[in-house]
Amino acid sequence: xxxxxxxxxxxxxxxxxxxxxxxxxxxxxxxxxxxxxxxxxxxxxxxxxxxxxxxxxxxxxxxxxxxxxxxxxxxxxxxxxxxxxxxxxxxxxxxxxxxxxxxxxxxxxxxxxxxxxxxxxxxxxxxxxxxxxxxxxxxxxxxxxxxxxxxxxxxxxxxxxxxxxxxxxxxxxxxxxxxxxxxxxxxxxxxxxxxxxxxxxxxxxxxxxxxxxxxxxxxxxxxxxxxxxxxxxxxxxxxxxxxxxxxxxxxxxxxxxxxxxxxxxxxxxxxxxxxxxxxxxxxxxxxxxxxxxxxxxxxxxxxxxxxxxxxxxxxxxxxxxxxxxxxxxxxxxxxxxxxxxxxxxxxxxxxxxxxxxxxxxxxxxxxxxxxxxxxxxxxxxxxxxxxxxxxxxxxxxxxxxxxxxxxxxxxxxxxxxxxxxxxxxxxxxxxxxxxxxxxxxxxxxxxxxxxxxxxxxxxxxxxxxxxxxxxxxxxxxxxxxxxxxxxxxxxxxxxxxxxxxxxxxxxxxxxxxxxxxxxxxxxxxxxxxxxxxxxxxxxxxxxxxxxxxxxxxxxxxxxxxxxxxxxxxxxxxxxxxxxxxxxxxxxxxxxxxxxxxxxxxxxxxxxxxxxxxxxxxxxxxxxxxxxxxxxxx
Numbered sequence: 070x071x072x073x074x075x076x077x078x079x080x081x082x083x084x085x086x087x088x089x090x091x092x093x094x095x096x097x098x099x100x101x102x103x104x105x106x107x108x109x110x111x112x113x114x115x116x117x118x119x120x121x122x123x124x125x126x127x128x129x130x131x132x133x134x135x136x137x138x139x140x141x142x143x144x145x146x147x148x149x150x151x152x153x154x155x156x157x158x159x160x161x162x163x164x165x166x167x168x169x170x171x172x173x174x175x176x177x178x179x180x181x182x183x184x185x186x187x188x189x190x191x192x193x194x195x196x197x198x199x200x201x202x203x204x205x206x207x208x209x210x211x212x213x214x215x216x217x218x219x220x221x222x223x224x225x226x227x228x229x230x231x232x233x234x235x236x237x238x239x240x241x242x243x244x245x246x247x248x249x250x251x252x253x254x255x256x257x258x259x260x261x262x263x264x265x266x267x268x269x270x271x272x273x274x275x276x277x278x279x280x281x282x283x284x285x286x287x288x289x290x291x292x293x294x295x296x297x298x299x300x301x302x303x304x305x306x307x308x309x310x311x312x313x314x315x316x317x318x319x320x321x322x323x324x325x326x327x328x329x330x331x332x333x334x335x336x337x338x339x340x341x342x343x344x345x346x347x348x349x350x351x352x353x354x355x356x357x358x359x360x361x362x363x364x365x366x367x368x369x370x371x372x373x374x375x376x377x378x379x380x381x382x383x384x385x386x387x388x389x390x391x392x393x394x395x396x397x398x399x400x401x402x403x404x405x406x407x408x409x410x411x412x413x414x415x416x417x418x419x420x421x422x423x424x425x426x427x428x429x430x431x432x433x434x435x436x437x438x439x440x441x442x443x444x445x446x447x448x449x450x451x452x453x454x455x456x457x458x459x460x461x462x463x464x465x466x467x468x469x470x471x472x473x474x475x476x477x478x479x480x481x482x483x484x485x486x487x488x489x490x491x492x493x494x495x496x497x498x499x500x501x502x503x504x505x506x507x508x509x510x511x512x513x514x515x516x517x518x519x520x521x522x523x524x525x526x527x528x529x530x531x532x533x534x535x536x537x538x539x540x541x542x543x544x545x546x547x548x549x550x551x552x553x554x555x556x557x558x559x560x561x562x563x564x565x566x567x568x569x570x571x572x573x574x575x576x577x578x579x580x581x582x583x584x585x586x587x588x589x590x591x592x593x594x595x596x597x598x599x600x601x602x603x604x605x606x607x608x609x610x611x612x613x614x615x616x617x618x619x620x621x622x623x624x625x626x627x628x629x630x631x632x633x634x635x636x637x638x639x640x641x642x643x644x645x646x647x648x649x650x651x652x653x654x655x656x657x658x659x660x661x662x663x664x665x666x667x668x669x670x671x672x673x674x675x676x677x678x679x680x681x682x683x684x685x686x687x688x689x690x691x692x693x694x695x696x697x698x699x700x701x702x
Contacts (some may be wrong), residue, residue, distance in 0.1 A: 183320045599651065
């Protein structure tokens with residue numbers, strides 16, 4: 070499926086529900102955002118001393134003070150077997166991961182300051198045990214736990230009897246605690262242009278990160294300018310460009326996951342990949358460890374980290390990630406009941422969705438597609454006409470005809486799984502012929518044939534053209550618009566972006582296709598980049614109004630109130646009296662095949678969930694007894 074995405078922009082103002090902190094430890098002040106305000110004063114640069122100097126004299130880093138866990142037989146083991154395509158795993162480095170498969174491993178192997186729990190729609194503490202925010206909202210200070218360790222599993226060397234669920238590990242040794250310097254190093258590393266972090270933009274809210282990332286080469290002095298420092302071994306401080314609740318969400322992303330500064334710097338000095346050590350196993354500090362018995366070409370085996378201080382949500386003790394040359398081979402293994410979970414092969418998706426419906430798991434993504442209305446157009450500068458043309462689109466027909474029922478009809482802007490997003494069947498008019506015709510009349514148009522010619526621009530993909538033709542037919546059928554009055558212009562995507570910019574003047578079409586996939590699972594991302602009159606591209610040329618202040622208030626508001634604030638925003642845009650800056654059409658979905666013994670937490674089915682939730686292996690529950698019985702048949 071061809072994705073039509075706008076130019077990626079820096080997004081602001083994201084906050085989500087919070088647990089694990091007292092009211093005093095989380096108090097983001099409300100600050101009216103002034104777009105014309107001067108820049109934040111630069112924090113005092115802090116150089117990071119050598120690693121040896123950082124840990125010198127720390128008693129908690131001495132080997133005799135660190136635990137060693139001997140792996141013993143676990144009668145309650147539960148093994149999760151996953152199948153993916155081999156070339157999807159290029160790296161295990163959290164600052165370099167880019168696709169879903171790599172992100173899954175990063176979320177499980179490395180600790181973040183926080184974790185986003187989509188089951189509760191809250192941010193939970195992970196490496197951090199608490200945080201404080203300054204009165205001006207610019208300085209965030211995180212206090213770290215002292216019981217999360219960098220660990221290294223030791224292989225049993227094949228000399229011991231194979232213990233079910235042991236992953237070939239004889240023991241797991243703690244090397245040292247995770248220190249604030251590991252977080253500082255990770256953040257600076259993600260901002261460093263030499264690291265080539267795929268998505269550094271979320272970190273641009275940290276002072277200096279964007280400036281450093283734009284350099285052709287960053288020196289140690291440049292990196293020291295970034296607004297992050299270790300106050301002491303277990304305290305890390307950030308200075309932001311502007312007050313921004315989005316930062317709490319960013320602290321859960323892979324780009325900010327701690328990495329062992331000593332291990333990484335030593336390996337990179339020798340031009341080696343620190344995640345594929347020459348001797349021993351990879352060093353990590355997350356809920357799982359990578360077994361030294363892993364074959365990076367065949368299977369990656371992850372074992373539950375016995376030193377991890379947090380409770381697991383599910384019962385999985387071991388994960389085997391099997392690597393295949395293509396998705397069909399994984400499907401064959403799944404059909405033989407040798408795998409618990411696999412992505413549905415794209416080439417067989419239509420057939421599998423029809424034949425294996427009870428075992429198909431629908432996973433909503435954050436990609437939402439819509440039509441953008443040119444507010445300077447003689448036609449679509451009238452809100453009643455924007456409502457009419459949006460309500461005349463039969464989303465379900467489009468999804469069936471164009472996308473083979475792979476997606477969901479969108480009635481408002483934000484997708485499922487984003488904080489503050491209403492359910493897909495709530496808020497927004499959607500497809501309503503009577504409302505469309507009434508809105509047309511309220512806009513002063515007695516018949517569509519009296520309107521000027523509508524220029525409808527799409528990208529050069531066949532899918533985009535097919536969709537545009539169907540929408541044109543709907544407008545003809547529901548609103549009586551003559552087909553010749555709707556001129557579809559198909560251009561390369563780059564040209565579409567150029568011709569829809571505000572400075573394109575007369576080249577700008579009346580309406581065009583676009584889509585957005587957010588950086589964060591939060592409604593603020595979509596409203597900031599796609600609707601706000603100043604913070605986003607505003608290619609639609611929507612005039613500023615009080616709505617824009619409401620968007621900013623929702624972005625930095627009280628977490629308990631933000632969901633209702635976003636419901637109001639969605640209603641103001643896509644309700645019966647909405648301004649309809651865009652016409653939401655559909656949201657994307659991915660599909661997996663699961664076995665009947667696989668659950669999402671105890672007694673919870675896996676029929677439909679959000680993609681970010683599935684990145685954490687500890688949310689799964691395996692009925693191991695049923696699995697073994699089924700596999701013997």
